[in-house]
Amino acid sequence: MTTRVLVNIGELTTNDPACGDGSVMGRMHDAAMVLDEGQVLWIGANADAPAGDEVIDVDGAAVVPGFVDSHTHLVFAGERSEEFEARMAGQRYDGGGIQRTVSATRGATSDELRRAMATRARALRASGVTTMEVKSGYELTVEGEVRLLGIAGEFSDEVTFLGAHAVPSEFAHDRDGYVDLVAGAMLERCAPNAKWADVFCDEGAFHVDEARRILLAAREAGLQLRLHANQLGDSGGVALGVELDVASVDHCTHVNDADLDALASCDTVATLLPGAEFSTRSAYSSGRRFLDAGVTVALATDCNPGTSYITNMALVIALAVREMSMSVDEALWAATRGGATALRRDDIGRLSVGSRADLLVLDGPRAAHLAYRPGGAVVAKVLRARR
Secondary structure (H helix, E strand, O other), X not given: OOOEEEEEEEEEEOOOOOOOOOOOOOEEEEEEEEEOOOEEEEEEEHHHOOOOOEEEEOOOOXXXXXXXXXXXXXXXXXXXXXHHHHHHOOOOOOOOOHHHHHHHHHOOOHHHHHHHHHHHHHHHHHOOEEEEEEEOOOOOOHHHHHHHHHHXXXXXXXXXXXXEOOOOHHHOOOHHHHHHHHHHHHHHHHHHHOOEEEEEEOOOOEOHHHHHHHHHHHHHOOOEEOEEXXXXXXXXXXXXXXXXXXXXXXXXXXXXXXXXHHHHOOOOEEEEOHHXXXXXXXXXXXXXXXXXXXXXXXXXXXXXXXXXXXXXXXHHHHHHHHHOOOOHHHHHHHHXXXXXXXXXOOOOOOOOOXXXXXXXXXXXXXXXXXXXXXXXXXXXXXXXXXX
């Protein structure tokens, strides 16, 4: 076993209240860490650092857990920049552009999709994402969704079946037939290649009864559940997510007090996606409102071709601080431990003995630089445990 010792850590954020100052951030100063290829072995004062096979001197830099991006749509072909320009000129987003990406993705070869996916994954990794969830949803045929899940699985263990992303054009006059397909033959073929199932439950997408049917079928097939909901309106999706104990309800742009009370009383995470609001010129949801209500919050990039082509989690943190009234620490926790909670994992999103050795060395002495320097190259080094 090869061990690495990080020394001279100016500020260490562990996200473990049992460490350091006892806060939710578990913060330590003048610290050191010992890692092997898979996990954290020791954390303590720099003066007490033991010997190791390799010493990494971070020279006073801040160290934080690797980002956990719990909502991405990375396997697709084509681009939709003209839609972005139209929205910046005042056109409202209605979800209709998904069909354009479906057409482009169906026409791409698997090698083309794989290369494009690799490029986006590299960009996320470089920005500090050490765990990423990846959804299907841009082919909307049985064989196509199987293909996308297979490619996603080459890059991540957190793969989500999203056959219920939109009703494809060939089913425009047979909506019930498409729901039957997703909950039946498509799910049967896709379930072995996925860990999660998701549905876009919103205005213009799938309504609550359709989403419930698909998610219950997915659970019966052995998949864990998550849900897109309440991005475009008060769709009832948040209440459905709580009812079904989904791991995470994502977007949550339009919520009422009853939604917040329900989320605060259960284990379902609210995953906020400020990149979508930024890219659609929509009103931001209030992270402060969720946090004050006692809801567990995650932040994710929502990287996709139409409404959030963002591969930089630090930018998402900065948007949450500037536009969602979250503190830097709240946003950092949401992008790390919050994302891990949204994936129902305890081995990532924190740095304490036994956790995965996924961490970031920042180009700065404090974690606050992640929001203080939006768009800057704040992540100096990414260390990620080998699978």
